[in-house]
Amino acid sequence: MNIMGIHIDTSRRSEPESQKPPARKWLAVLLAASVMVSGGLGSASPGRAAEIARITIAYLSQAAEPPPKLSNLDLPPKDQGVAGGRLSIADNNTTGRFLKQEFVLEEVEVPADGDPKAAFQALLDRGDQLIVLNVPARVLLDLADMAAGKDVLLFNVGAPDDRLRDADCRDNVMHLAPSRAMLADALAQYLAWKRWPKVFLVVGRRDGDRLFAEAVRRATKRFGDKIVEERQWAFGPDTRRTAQAEVPTFTQNVDYDVLVVADEIGEFGEYLAYRTWLPRPIAGTQGLTPTSWHRTHEQWGAAQLQNRFQKTYGRWMTPLDYQVWAAIRTIGEGATRTGSAAFAAIRDYIRGPDFELAGFKGQKLTFRPWNWQLRQPILLVSPKALVSVSPQKGFLHPVSLLDTLGLDQPESACRLP
Amino acid sequence: MTRLKIMASALTALVFAAAFGGAGAARAFSVYVSNEKDNTISVIDSTSLEVVKTLKVGQRPRGILLTKDGGQLLVCASDDDVVQVIDVKTWDFVKELPSGADPELFILHPSGNPLYIANENDNLVTVVDIVKNKILAEVPVGVEPEGMGISPDGKVLVNTSETTNMAHFIDTETYEVVGNVLVDSRPRFAEFTADGSRLWVTSEIGGTVAVIDPATREIIKKIGFEIPGVRPEAIQPVGVRIAKNGGRAFVALGSANRVAVIDTKTFEVEKYLLVGQRVWQLAFTPDERLLFTTNGVSNDVSVIDVARLKVVKSIAVGRFPWGLAISKD
Numbered sequence: 001m002n003i004m005g006i007h008i009d010t011s012r013r014s015e016p017e018s019q020k021p022p023a024r025k026w027l028a029v030l031l032a033a034s035v036m037v038s039g040g041l042g043s044a045s046p047g048r049a050a051e052i053a054r055i056t057i058a059y060l061s062q063a064a065e066p067p068p069k070l071s072n073l074d075l076p077p078k079d080q081g082v083a084g085g086r087l088s089i090a091d092n093n094t095t096g097r098f099l100k101q102e103f104v105l106e107e108v109e110v111p112a113d114g115d116p117k118a119a120f121q122a123l124l125d126r127g128d129q130l131i132v133l134n135v136p137a138r139v140l141l142d143l144a145d146m147a148a149g150k151d152v153l154l155f156n157v158g159a160p161d162d163r164l165r166d167a168d169c170r171d172n173v174m175h176l177a178p179s180r181a182m183l184a185d186a187l188a189q190y191l192a193w194k195r196w197p198k199v200f201l202v203v204g205r206r207d208g209d210r211l212f213a214e215a216v217r218r219a220t221k222r223f224g225d226k227i228v229e230e231r232q233w234a235f236g237p238d239t240r241r242t243a244q245a246e247v248p249t250f251t252q253n254v255d256y257d258v259l260v261v262a263d264e265i266g267e268f269g270e271y272l273a274y275r276t277w278l279p280r281p282i283a284g285t286q287g288l289t290p291t292s293w294h295r296t297h298e299q300w301g302a303a304q305l306q307n308r309f310q311k312t313y314g315r316w317m318t319p320l321d322y323q324v325w326a327a328i329r330t331i332g333e334g335a336t337r338t339g340s341a342a343f344a345a346i347r348d349y350i351r352g353p354d355f356e357l358a359g360f361k362g363q364k365l366t367f368r369p370w371n372w373q374l375r376q377p378i379l380l381v382s383p384k385a386l387v388s389v390s391p392q393k394g395f396l397h398p399v400s401l402l403d404t405l406g407l408d409q410p411e412s413a414c415r416l417p
Numbered sequence: 418m419t420r421l422k423i424m425a426s427a428l429t430a431l432v433f434a435a436a437f438g439g440a441g442a443a444r445a446f447s448v449y450v451s452n453e454k455d456n457t458i459s460v461i462d463s464t465s466l467e468v469v470k471t472l473k474v475g476q477r478p479r480g481i482l483l484t485k486d487g488g489q490l491l492v493c494a495s496d497d498d499v500v501q502v503i504d505v506k507t508w509d510f511v512k513e514l515p516s517g518a519d520p521e522l523f524i525l526h527p528s529g530n531p532l533y534i535a536n537e538n539d540n541l542v543t544v545v546d547i548v549k550n551k552i553l554a555e556v557p558v559g560v561e562p563e564g565m566g567i568s569p570d571g572k573v574l575v576n577t578s579e580t581t582n583m584a585h586f587i588d589t590e591t592y593e594v595v596g597n598v599l600v601d602s603r604p605r606f607a608e609f610t611a612d613g614s615r616l617w618v619t620s621e622i623g624g625t626v627a628v629i630d631p632a633t634r635e636i637i638k639k640i641g642f643e644i645p646g647v648r649p650e651a652i653q654p655v656g657v658r659i660a661k662n663g664g665r666a667f668v669a670l671g672s673a674n675r676v677a678v679i680d681t682k683t684f685e686v687e688k689y690l691l692v693g694q695r696v697w698q699l700a701f702t703p704d705e706r707l708l709f710t711t712n713g714v715s716n717d718v719s720v721i722d723v724a725r726l727k728v729v730k731s732i733a734v735g736r737f738p739w740g741l742a743i744s745k746d
Contacts, residue, residue, distance in 0.1 A: 094540055094560045095581040098597045301579065301603075304561050307538055336582070336599065358580065358602040358622040362672075363650035401648065 053341035054102045057331055058123050059085045059324065061134035061158075062110040065265075076318070081134050081157065082107055083313045084321030088328035091308075092335075101335055105328070110135075117142055124152065129343045132327045134158035134320065137168075144170035153347050155327035158320060162215060165371045165407050169414035174330070174350065175373040176323045180215040182406035183290040186378035186390035187260070187283055188219035189404070193392040196257035197225040200280075202272070204233050208264035212285065216260055223395070229254040233263070239271050247275035260284040287382070290390070293322035294381040299389075300362040326359055326374065333357060361389075368403070371414040375402035446702045447505070447744040448709050449490055450718055451478035452735025458492065458503075459718075459734040461709075463702055463743070466720055466730050472508055475501050480522035481740040484547070485529030490742065491547075493520040493534070500534065500545070505744070515552050517543035522740075524565040524574075526589065533574050535562040542576050544592065554592040558585045566607030566616060573631060577604035577618060584618045584627075586634060596634045600627045605697075608657040610681070617666060619654035626654050626668055628684065638684050647673050656698040660705055660723075667708055667721075669696040676710060676719075678726055690728050692719035700741035711738035 061081055077083070085105055092103040108123065110116045116135055120143045123131055129152050133140055137159040144154055154173045156164065160180045164173070191197060199220055203213040213230070220227050235246055251259065251272075259276060261284040263269035269286030281287060295316035298306060305325075309317040317325070333355065334346035349355060351372070356364035361377045368375060380388040395404045403409075448461040456478060460470040475494025482491050489511060492501045500514040500523070516523075519538035526533070531553055534543045542562060544554040559581025566575040567589075574587040577600070584607055586596040601623020608617050609631070616629040628638040642652045653671030659681065660666070666679045675689040676696060693712025696719070700709050708721040712731075718738055720730040 091560050091580060095578075095583070097557075098559065098581070098583060098585070098594070301561070304537060304579075311538075356602050356623065358582070364602055364622045364624075401650075 052100050052102050053335075054104060055096075055331065055335050055341045055346070056104045056106060056128060056130070057085075057089070057328055058106040058108060058128045058131045059134070059328075060108045060110065060116065060119060060123065060131060062114065062116050062136070062139065063112045065112055077313075077315055079313065080318050081320045081324050082109075083309070084317060084324035085132065085328055087309055087312060087321075088325040088332070090312075091325075092328065092332035095332065095336055099336060099339060101341060103328075103332065103335075117146065120146060124150065129153065130331050130346070131155070132157055132324060134324070137161035137164055140164065140173065141168060141170065144173050147172055151343050151347075153343075153350070155330070157323040157327050161211065162407065165373050165412060165414060167413040169371045169412075169416065171372075171416045173372060174327070174367060175371070176327045176330070178292050178376065178378060179373060179406050180212050181218065182373075182376075182378055184212065184215035184219035185222065185405045186290040186380060187288070188216070188223040188225050189390045189392040189395055190288075190380055190388050191220075191225050191258055191283070192223040193394065196281075198228045198255065198257040199225055200251070200254050200256035200259045201227050201230040202233055202251075202259060202261045202263075203230065204261075204263040204265075204267060204269070206265060209262040209285075212262040212264060216262065216284070228256050233268055235268065239268050243268075243271040243275055247272055248277045251276040251278070254278075256280065258283050259287075261286055288387055289381055290378050291319050291381055292376065292378065293317060293319045294379050294386065296381055296384060296386040297360075297379055299386075300360050302360040305360050326357065326365070329359075330355075330357055330374075363402075366400075368406075368409070370409045370416065371407065371412050372416075373406060375400060375405075377402065378405060444704065444746065446746070448700070448702075448718070449481055449483070449742045449744075450709075450711060450734050450738045451481045451492060451740040453477055453479055453713070453737040453739040455735035455737070457735045458490070459738070461718065461732055461734075463707060466732055468732065468734060470508070471735065472503070474503070475499065479739045480520070480535075481742045482523065482525060483742045483744060485525065487745045491523070491532070493523060493740075495519050495521055495537070500532070502547075512550065514545050514547060514550055515543075516545060517541055517552070517555065521563050522565050524567050526567065527569060527571045533565055533567070533576075535565055535576055537561055537563060540578070542574070542587065556587055556592050556594065558587075558594065559583050559597075564605055564607040564618065566609050568609050568631065569611060569613040575607040575609075575616060575618075575631075577607050579603050579605065579621075582620075584616070584629065586631070598627070598629055598634050598636065600636070601625045601639070605655045606657050608659055610659050610663050611661045612663060615681075617657045617659065617668075619657055619668060621653045621655055621671060624649060624652045624654065626657065626679075640679065640684050640686075642670065642673070642677055642686060644670075644673055644675060644689055647675075655696075656710075658699045658701055658708065660701070667699055669699050669710060671695055671697060672714075674712075676708075676721065688726055690721060690726065692721075692728055693717045693731055698739065698741050700743050702743055703745050709741055709743070711741055713737045713739065 089105045132155040156175045162181045261269040263285045273282045334349045338345040338349050359365045378390045391401045391404045397404050446463040450459040458472045459468045462469045476496035478492050480493040490503045498518045500516040502511040517536040520534045521537040523534040532545045532547050542556040559578025561579035564577035576585045584598045585594050601620035603622035605621045606619045616631045618627045626640040627636045652673040656669040668677045677686050678688040692710050693715035695714035696710045696712050698711045710719045717731045717733050722729050
């Protein structure tokens with residue numbers, strides 16, 4: 001069908017048995033002033049046996065600002081995120097075959113300068129109810145508010161902002177991405193366990209860096225580490241030629257165990273190692289990095305998921321791919337366990353006490369009922385080796401060891417209705 | 418063997434026979450253990466409880482079993498995508514069987530042929546004629562198939578898939594999936610009772626064991642576990658073996674490092690036996706006097722005296738011991 005001259009392919013279905021999901025997707029190119037109007041598209045596909053229940057899942061992603069090419073040898077793959085989603089749909093459909101359920105993925109990509117709200121409104125108008133979102137936090141809040149009061153459940157796979165799990169939480173958002181607090185806590189536990197408590201914190205110039213630094217400050221205090229010095233990286237990007245001269249003086253006059261860097265976009269963090277005044281390891285956004293998923297992770301059956309992904313997409317699964325995979329598997333579990341394609345049944349199961357997700361991290365993953373964050377172990381990785389997995393031994397908790405990572409119930413200002 | 422060794426073995430056998438207090442000497446069985454990361458098989462003598470041979474096999478050996486006549490050992494060489502066949506008298510490699518990609522675990526029809534193999538990476542069960550060396554059928558199942566159980570009458574094959582969380586019931590004549598039972602997260606193993614009246618399926622991440630009536634395909638009981646001092650998430654059931662007389666079931670609990678002993682009538686856990694680290698698979702000697710377990714992370718095998726419910730020995734084997742097969746004599 002045609003809307004405003006843009007062809008939209010509505011006939012797409014995933015192949016139940018093949019690993020390769022459909023190649024077609026609809027790319028919504030949005031003009032700032034225009035509003036997408038959907039004609040009666042309906043959700044039933046013609047020519048399909050009535051007894052097969054269809055569960056439609058939308059994935060809306062806004063392209064991120066590209067990182068500086070100079071410091072990033074590994075450019076994010078173009079299909080990052082959506083590839084994890086397509087694999088998850090295929091996994092769900094392998095199960096769905098036995099229960100006469102069919103899962104369909106609708107992919108919406110909004111350019112970096114596009115209008116995600118218009119694209120989201122179009123999804124709501126189409127009747128989409130299960131929507132996976134890879135958008136920045138402030139956009140996520142806008143979209144959550146647009147969906148408030150409706151039968152819509154959103155899945156945050158890309159925004160690590162702690163405020164979304166805190167005072168700015170929304171009842172209709174499930175968080176699959178780990179929060180910055182979870183990542184910082186995972187690292188701080190390891191530093192405490194290693195008895196490397198003295199931290200030299202180096203902060204980049206972007207908002208995300210500032211937020212990660214805040215999480216590091218909280219985490220170090222929590223687990224008995226100590227920030228002995230904090231410095232702002234004052235030099236511009238592309239310090240490759242000058243780092244040997246600049247980094248030593250920049251890191252002088254501090255006595256510390258580990259340099260923790262907050263450089264989310266990767267402008268300078270890689271250039272600190274081996275150049276600091278004192279010989280010290282680097283950790284944080286570069287060096288020893290906390291993350292939800294990594295190519296070096298093969299324990300607990302993870303090798304199977306890694307292989308499936310690698311065989312299908314010819315590359316390693318990134319953390320974003322994994323988070324999208326987990327979101328769509330979550331919906332799959334909701335449909336499988338209830339035997340229902342109905343929104344209410346799926347939503348209630350996901351938010352109920354029986355929900356558990358096998359996420360290849362060695363224990364069942366469940367949602368925190370106070371802010372809908374998925375509890376999960378966090379990997380601590382170097383580029384070619386898995387160093388450790390948090391929570392670390394010895395950090396106790398009365399309910400779940402996983403709640404030592406991130407905002408625990410008494411700490412969160414989130415108040416869900 | 419030297420005369421001294423023969424005398425020592427005989428003496429050990431007598432001592433063990435006396436210790437077990439059974440009528441007559443304990444028979445010597447061969448216990449085969451696959452070492453997943455060493456690419457070897459360790460062979461243990463069940464009377465001396467020592468490793469008597471280590472055999473190099475293909476890459477990533479996991480499931481192993483003996484042919485019905487006991488003459489050949491079959492090994493899933495997962496990373497070589499093949500099943501290796503080894504003569505247990507001469508240790509010669511006899512042949513390779515086609516298996517489909519990434520064979521993990523398998524089971525023989527009670528008659529001795531065919532062989533049903535779970536292909537973990539391909540969401541398939543492959544049926545192989547081990548005499549004609551041919552693939553007879555491929556059955557599409559759920560994501561990451563592993564567990565394989567067969568009814569004593571050979572009519573129903575059960576395969577579990579780890580990510581689909583189901584036990585698939587497959588008719589062995591038509592190779593059709595005739596039913597599916599949804600179980601808790603990450604099922605690993607399926608075992609029928611000797612009389613075929615019950616099917617036990619373990620859920621590693623769910624932490625439970627489902628006891629299923631195969632006729633109705635209903636879960637009649639879900640068994641949970643509670644071990645003082647052990648966090649619930651560490652309790653990860655994998656292998657199950659049920660005594661032939663049906664009285665007791667033994668479940669390996671993974672990183673809880675224990676085997677649960679369960680009364681099959683009341684489904685109550687009688688006892689937890691502490692073994693090595695990350696216990697996954699179990700196997701009885703044919704007389705069911707001993708139960709051997711593979712402890713993947715401590716790289717050893719534990720020996721349980723079944724009558725006394727005591728762990729009597731740990732035997733060091735290769736790295737990451739996975740599967741077990743025990744000779745009939």
